[in-house]
Amino acid sequence: MRKNGVNMIKISAKNVDVFYGKKQALFNINLDIEENQVTALIGPSGCGKSTFLRCLNRMNDVIDICKVQGEIVINDFNINDKGCDVVRLREKIGMVFQKPNPFPKTLYENISYGPTIHGMAQSKQEMDEIVETSLKKAALWEEVKDRLHEPGTGLSGGQQQRLCIARAISVQPEVILMDEPCSALDPIATAQIEELIDELKKEHTIIIVTHSMAQAARVSQRTGFFHLGELIEHGSTDKIFKNPDNTKTQDYITGRFG
Amino acid sequence: MLGFTSYYFGRKKAYTIQSTNKRLTALPQFYGYYLAIWCAIPAFIIYSLWAIFEPTIVKLLILSDYANQGYLDDELNLIYEKTKALSRGQFTGEVTSLIQTSSEKYLNLRSIAQSSKVVIVLCIIIASVAYAYKRISSNNRTREPVEKFFNAVLFTASLAAILTTVGIVFSLIFQTIDFFKVIPLFDFVFGTHWYPAKAFVRDSSEALDPTMYSDTFGAVPIFAGTFFIAFIAMCVAIPIGLMSGIYLAEYASYKVRQYAKPLIEILAGIPTVVYGFFAALTVGPFLKDIGTAMGLEVSAESALAAGGVMGIMIIPFISSLSDDVITSVPQSLRDGSYAMGATKSETIKKVIFPAALPGIVGSILLGVSRAIGETMIVVMASGLAANLTLNPLESTSTITAQIVVILIGDQAFGDPKTQAAFALGMSLFIVTLCLNIVALRVVKKYREKYE
Structure with missing residues (x-):
């Protein structure tokens, strides 16, 4: 793994192009993601930040017409190689979606889903432990410990989203991708999630797509600004928000467009 | 004009x-x-x-x-x-x-x-x-009277539909009550001999003597036959229908789906009479030949032939309905599962199928109620002798087929034999009504969940 200043580089994207059918959605993206940091991807709607996020765990495979070119190196391994095992990749790289999407199962089954698929628990006891630690890390344990066997869809929106985070961390991923995780939540639930993100970065590398500049400023250490499928500028959050190099970034940050 | x-x-x-x-x-x-x-x-x-x-x-x-x-x-x-x-x-x-x-x-x-x-x-x-x-x-x-008029016209139309239904149900009920005045309910529900022809040969002076009908209208064999044939049908229809539904919804590309779905739905458009003679003239003898070659005794009119063909008839229902419910499972659930590293079949098995289960159960129940109510195939392919048997190679009879037998040819109103048809119709109606109510409830509950 390369070093970049103080921090290790976890993910390194090189010359990434993405096409939806004939339309090109991302142009030549080069971006290094640092380990145990929160990287925020900002930019106006349709600028390709979610598309880029979905490249990192090959979620774009699900979309038939989507084609990804270029190199994305995680742990010295190019995930766009033919030999890449998508199942292992997604075990290492968890994802939290815009809308809370708990499975229509009990809370317990929601968390145990990933560990079961990847054969991580040998006994019921081990699984109980995984469920408990995951929920504790997602700051949900106290609220739900008495109703683990009730359906996950019965929780409030904020709780559901924390359940989805708990589900994502149950398989101990190295990286967690978050696609606007707070856009469907109220400010209180948002604050809880943001606190959680801060906590999680000790053990995980986090990449978050957000529309809220305030949120990006609050939670992230690194920021990348996308516009019309191009990565305009990236660097430390402080620098991007206080002293951006590019005028487009300046305009977007100050709310002049987008 | x-x-x-x-x-x-x-x-x-x-x-x-x-x-x-x-x-x-x-x-x-x-x-x-x-x-x-x-x-x-x-x-x-x-x-x-x-x-x-x-x-x-x-x-x-x-x-x-x-x-x-x-x-x-x-x-x-x-x-x-x-x-x-x-x-x-x-x-x-x-x-x-x-x-x-x-x-x-x-x-x-x-x-x-x-x-x-x-x-x-x-x-x-x-x-x-x-x-x-x-x-x-x-x-x-002028707007109000005109609107009122259209309102009244539409109301009358729906009233006509409802009244017809109510009328049919009441005629069923009254005839059934008459029937049970002559034949004890107990004999009908628990009797094991169904032989309505016996009632026909009696002299008309004896027609109202209840002792003449003992061991004549025991409905157990035909209830058993009905459920048995429906069971065989569902054994064919559920796996094939469900799997083709899953294939269409999850695996088939847009192009395949575009052609495959209408093709499957053509099956639903084939008249049941055609299925009937297909079962009686093609499948029945074919099974008999195979059976004979294997040293089994197979009746030319077997429950297996009727049930199997009936199952084929029901496939499009189950396939098309389960395709619909699976397609309506939100994409976000699929994404969530894929993002956890689940493969496609794991996702289907563990997330999509449970999420769609109520809808699938609903479609299966609708299929069952169709199987129970199906007439033509059974009349043609499974014979009319009401044997109490669980051997799929023998011939059995169903409620619907017996109603046909009873009401074909000359019949007299007020005769227990004719009224037996109403009693059978009533039982059939109750069974399918219950199934439909349960099915619709289940489907409705499912719909509410994802709104």
Whole structure:
């Protein structure tokens, strides 16, 4: 793994192009993601930040017409190689979606889903432990410990989203991708999630797509600004928000467009 | 025709009013509809009343001539029927002068009635249209009555549908009650011998003697046969239907789906008679040949043939309905599962299938109620002998097939044999009703979950 200043580089994207059918959605993206940091991807709607996020765990495979070119190196391994095992990749790289999407199962089954698929628990006891630690890390344990066997869809929106985070961390991923995780939540639930993100970065590398500049400023250490499928500028959050190099970034940050 | 004309006039008058710069309270069309309704409805009511009462009045007029001549009621009716027959030229018996004269009178009355009917109806049309036409003015409200009229028409239509259903159910109930007056309910529900032909050979004087029917109307064999054949059908339909539904919803590319789905739905459009003779003439003998080759005794009309073909018939239902429910499972659940590292089949097995399960159960229940109610295939392919058997290679019979057997050919009302058909129909109705209610509940519950 390369070093970049103080921090290790976890993910390194090189010359990434993405096409939806004939339309090109991302142009030549080069971006290094640092380990145990929160990287925020900002930019106006349709600028390709979610598309880029979905490249990192090959979620774009699900979309038939989507084609990804270029190199994305995680742990010295190019995930766009033919030999890449998508199942292992997604075990290492968890994802939290815009809308809370708990499975229509009990809370317990929601968390145990990933560990079961990847054969991580040998006994019921081990699984109980995984469920408990995951929920504790997602700051949900106290609220739900008495109703683990009730359906996950019965929780409030904020709780559901924390359940989805708990589900994502149950398989101990190295990286967690978050696609606007707070856009469907109220400010209180948002604050809880943001606190959680801060906590999680000790053990995980986090990449978050957000529309809220305030949120990006609050939670992230690194920021990348996308516009019309191009990565305009990236660097430390402080620098991007206080002293951006590019005028487009300046305009977007100050709310002049987008 | 007159209705159209009055629509035209009404609208024209409304335009005229409009052109004189007065503001109308409704669009010109409404004035047209208003007039057309006024034209049609009173005339229609009078016409129907006329049609209902005309024969009675004519009859009264003709028979009043003979009222005081000491005829009995039956004889008077006979005279009237003969009169009618003669005037239609269908009378074959001896023509007496009495009938001759009354027949002439009858024809005379009918022609008067005919012409007066036309005149009166026309008068009423003109009167009511004139009344309505006069009422059309700029500040007269026409929207409300027109809307009310459409409301009433739609209401009547739905009322007709509901009343028909209620009527059928009640006739079922009453006939069934009559049946159980003769045959004890216990014998019907728990008896194991079904042999309605036995009731038929009895002398009519014995017809109301309950002891004659013991061991005749035991419905267990045909209930068993019904559920057995339905079970075989579902054994074929559920796996194939479900798997093709899953394939269409999850795996098939857009192009394959575009062609495959209509093709499967063609299966649903094949008339059941065709399935029936397919089962009886192709599948039945084929199974018999195979069975014989393997040293098994297979009846040419076997439960297996009927059930199997019935299953094929139900495949499109299950496939198409489960395709729909699986497609309506939100994409976010799939994404969530894929993002956890689940493969496609794991996702389907562990997330999509449980999420769609209520809808799938609903579609299966609808399929079962179709299987139980299916008639043609069983009549043709599974035989009519009500054997109590669980051997799929023998012939059995079902509720529907027995109803057909009972009601084909001559039958008398009030005969327990005929009423047995109603009792069977009632039981069939109860079973399918319960299944449908449960199925619809389940499907509804599922829908609410993802809204």
